[in-house]
Amino acid sequence: MKKILLAGLAGLLTFGAASAQMLINGAGATFPQPIYTKWFDEYAKVDSSVRFNYQGIGSGGGQKQILAETVDFGASDGPMSDENLAKAPRKLLHIPTVAGAVVVSYNIPGAPKLKLDGPTLASIFLGKIRKWSDAAIKSQNPGVSLPDIDILVVHRSDGSGTTYIFTDYLSSVSDEWAKVAGKNTSVNWPVGLGGKGNAGVAGQIKQSPGAIGYVELAYATQNKLPYADLKNKAGHxxxxxxxxxxxxxxxxNIPDDFxxxxxxPPGDKAYPIAGTTWLLVYLEQKDAAKGKKLVEFLRWAYSEGEKMAAGLDYAPLPANVQARVLQRVGEIKY
Structure with a gap:
């Protein structure tokens, strides 16, 4: 009987601890989801009183949910426009976390390593280059056996910061792309098939011979997808x-609002389709207890979490930028 009572008491204590755990909800970008998942898991070992629930629904969804205040923080790989920021009920901060590469993955026989330049990539996504055996692709890949098969363009179907980074790049290398589609978290694609999230695009590429699409580097490596070397501004x-x-x-060049x-970019060894990702957090927190825990987590992320970035193919922020961000985090009111 004594053992039963003790077991029951232990169960009640466990239930009480679980029920007392604070839940902080976030939603948005799938680009940083692997590193955020790692951070939230590791932080649970630091502070067991709080749990983070993050839904990777795309940057567009993250922006909408933080504006509606249905989550405690949003996440986006594309910066919010002035127009969207003006819709916020209070001042909304962009908190950069890590940077990563958007890679061009493909599915062709033999999975050769390809080289592509910006104009060729833009022409593929404009639907002007339709075959893998096209001269523009062949000329950049001497000695590579390229099949005479149709190219299937795969793009995001949801509002996506990965799309923002990719279309920002295409707009910078192709005037035609800038006029036809432009840059945004969601654009009117001239051709192609949509997939939801980075995982959805990676899945479509993997199962579709002839496919080409864009995903965050971690998703390409996890799915064992080949990805192209891209010609940068310096010509490499x-x-x-x-x-x-x-x-x-x-x-x-990082301004005060981040x-x-x-x-x-101009660097000789710089990869041309890279971007940072942001957490979207209100300067004035409505819930004091949650605001305090969120700030504590952010401080931990810059002191400890950034060290985990490289292991998941993300670049940590430079130390001077981290210091600037921590100063901004310190301004959050709760």
Whole structure:
């Protein structure tokens, strides 16, 4: 009987601890989801009184939900426009976390390593280059056996910061792309098939011979998808990697509000389709207890979480930028 009572008491204590755990909800970008998942899991070991629930629904969804205040923080790979920020009920901060590469993945026989330049990539996504055996692709890949099969373009179907980074790049290398589709988290695609999230696009590429699409580097490596070396502004074909993203990040001009682009940078070794990702957090927190826990987590993320970025193919923010961000985090009121 004594053992039963003790077991029952232990169960009640466990239930009480679980029920007392604070839940902080976030939603948005799938681009940083692998690193955020890692951070939330690790932080649970630091502070067991709080749990983070993050839904990867795309940057567009993250922006909408934080504006509607249905989540405690949003996440986006594209900076919010002035128009969207004006809809916020209070001042909304962009808190940059890590940077990563958007890679061009494909599914062709033999999975050869390809080289592509910006104009060729834009022509593919405009639907002007329709075959893998096209001369524009062949000329950049001498000695590579390219099949005479149709190209199937795969793009995001949801509002996506990965799309923002990719279309920001295409707009920077192709005037035609800038006029036809432009840059945004969602655009009117001239051709192609949609997939939801980075995972959805990676899945479509993997199961569709002839496919080409864009995903965050971690999703390509996890799905064992080949990805192209891209010609950068300096004229060099660059492999997406931690070092080439760090090079791109180093050349970025980062303003006080932390909204910036880092596509097609001038560095010799910089990868041309890279971007940062942001957490979207209100300067004035409505819930004091949640606000305090969120600030504590953010401080931990910059002191400890950034060290985990490289292991998941993300570039940590430079130390001077981290210091600036921590100063901004310190301004959050709760």
């Amino acid at each position: 074909y660059i492999t997406p990697s931690l070092d080439s993203v760090t090079e791109a990040l180093a050349s970025a 909204r910036f682009s880092m596509v097609n």
